Amino acid sequence: MKSTLHRLLVLVLAIVTCVAGLPVSPASATPAVRNTNPIAERRADPHIFKHTDGFYYFTATVPEYDRIILRRATTIQGLATAAETVIWRKHASGEMGAHIWAPEIHFINGKWYVYFAAGRSNDVWRIRMYVLESSSANPVTATWTERGRITTPWDTFSLDASTFVHNGVRYLTWAQKEPGIDTGSNLYVARMGASPWSITGQVTRLTVPTLAWETRGHKVAEGPTVLQRNGRLFLTYSASATDANYCLGMLTASASADPLNAASWTKSPNPVFASNAATSQYGPGHNSFTVSEDGQSDIMVYHDRNYRDINGDPLNDPNRRTRVQKVYYKADGTPDFGIPVADGATPVRLKSYNTERFVRHWEYRARLEANVAPLADSQFKMVTGLAGSGTVSFESTNFPGYYLRHRNNDLWVERTDGSALFRNDAAFTQRAGLASSSALSFESLNFPGRYIRHSNGLVYLQAVTDAQGRADATFVLE
Template sequence: MKGQSMRTARLLALLLAVITCVAGTPVASAAPAVRYTNPIAERRADPHIFRHTDGFYYLTATVPEYDRIVLRRAATIQGLATAQETVIWRKHTSGEMAAHIWAPEIHFINGKWYVYFAAGRSDDVWRIRMYVLESSSANPVTGSWTERGRITTPWDTFSLDASTFVHNGVRYLTWAQQEPGIATNSNVYLARMGANPWTITGTVTRLTVPTLAWETRGFKVAEGPAVLQRNGKVFLTYSASATDANYCLGMLTASAAADLLNPASWTKSPDPVFASNTATGQYGPGHNSFTTDGASDVLVYHDRNYRDISGDPLNDPNRRTRVQKVYYRSDGTPDFGIPVPDGPTPVRLKAYNATSFVRHWEYRARLDTDVSPLADSQFKVITGLAGSGTVSLESTNFPGYYLRHRNNELWVERTDSSTLFRNDASFTQRAGLAASSAVSFESLNFPGTYVRNNGGLLFLQAVTDAQGRADATFTLE
């Protein structure tokens, strides 16, 4: 049972939703959610998806053999799942760049393509350093690549996971490295880039050191930095702890107006912002990147669909590339929620005439704003339990629980596999009664009645007027 303070906050949010609904004024809605089917790629870790101006998406990732760099190209993110994969570079037979080819990232800078990656030596596979490839070809999948060599940092130590971004007209490099005198496996750093995309210049700033319990399970790790710039802020996510089920994401936040090279500009999240989830069967989510589908920001990451690993996690090949939509709280900060179940990604049902979302609260379905946890308001739209031609709405954080009507009230309940439950939890998805671009849900076993918001709670009711049509209309976001 949640604490009294949280209950009070929920009631206040519900009251706001009721007031907004009574006003009855349609609220501008975000573009409909693009839905994906996970995983995007089996046995592909440390994924990086880059959306280019040529209209294509490019996927690079670590292969479990650690011996080559692969690249996929597709017109959509989902298309990357079936896109042909091309080897654009192979490890050296000896010397530098001859072992542990890790975490490639592809970027387009000043009219050329660059791939950042980490590699060890044949005589010391753990002498990991950062390197760069360059291609001037229009299509990097078919083009030739030139080795531009190693990225030099202040210390000749274990370093990896280079990533680059531009902020206020300045290009930066962020990476992970083991710093002499600090007893950690790696910390996260930031510096400006110099005359070319493989050279840093000026001050090197240590952004974060793993010290918290969730950053130091198995190993003291902060690695895999990735940057998201939105809503007047710069968010830098990073991966922490060992690469098993303990792996998770932390986040640093800075104002877009701040000096990013000043460590004081950044605030660390006290808890992981993305972590393993037993209910959805996803373990060790991490080493993420960000892309966009044109309507929304998309979180790209890897995980496994099992917890227990035999031996060294680095020798387990089954990390998979996955994606899911990034949502934002009212304060502009990202809410990554939980790693969603395999299969179709879930959506949120946003009220057409309110800034509220359908969520479950102690299993009752209602509307709420700024839902926490996010997954309380995420539902997987699947083929109806009663059969084709209908849909059912499955809870994301309670798989096997579905939105169903009971005594004309909407609840989220676990299926008992009875015919009655299957019918109660199956709906015909219609064009929105108040807006054809939205949706409405008509009951299967009570035709003519719809899922409807009434006073902030959801009921199964007939619709007879404009207010009712608005109350029974939702956008899928």
């Protein structure tokens, strides 16, 4: 009833606005999510959990593989400088004595739980899954109890336990080497048992790495995590060796399907997130999901390196870093992760105030389109203006060093030539939106009175003289 009333009120408002001769703004856009990468150096397999107490809790693998750490902050960016506490250390010998990997922190039935993998001191590759528990309100200062190992049907290499609730049922998903299958690990799912460290009933094999991009260096599917949106379950996972070949795959199931039925899941034929030489990001993987501070945007958390070549075993290279970026969605409701963006400020999209379209480049010409593919064509790093402070410039995400600039009143994405003319052409003064103070407009630095404006699907630099022009020259940052 409330939803119906809300829609009627919005419709009435739109009609009144049209009668008044003012531009109609579409539904409120999701505000821009802007962070600075990396969030944490030398922290791999990251997991960020937003709790009801207003804090984000962050844990990850440390390169020494000997302890579990935890940070907390009220913002995602705040985790970068938050104090780090060691909440548990490996055993001096025996079980849980080596290779402490991939911790995840969850709040279940009023208690905190950390899932992690560990080997033995006398057999570091005898990796199994374990759980810590605490009833303290603050897990950073908590005392933790070891609840032991998660038992699965096979006593084999197993790791990367993660948990999710769907239709009121809690599930565990993980990676394991199954006897008789020639892979490093496959993905599995089962219902959780009576305790958060047990499973019960049917165990389902979700996928086996068989595709070329899943088997580079090693035949691996690991690091499963679930995102639930738009009437579907999206399970992302990591594949191949942990060097530049590492990448993310995805399984998709309907929210109405049984997660324990392997036939419910469809594997994407290609990686959904992979290395990108243009942005100098290599081996993105082992991700998790959290939400933005306002709860309106899904945020992907993952690790990668900012160089391709590694000497020796990638597991001995300590420089995987924790990074974040916003998850966008395609017209069909499936997530679009884009590319791993360059280090520094995360990019934004310029969404038209009066249409559901975005500024994007196509053959270097700036235009306005919906459902942009590839996503990165519509993502720009908003930086201090090339002409100096007080202005902003828009650097292409997938063509670093290329900027949105005007030339003969047309907008293009071009590589900077270092000239004063280019710097001025690519610098804009950010103004309150000409059609709405809650949005933004961008005035040319060297042609005052002219604004970035769309018309007939293209983007220009033009003077604005009427209500239509004000709406066309107003944008929302997403």
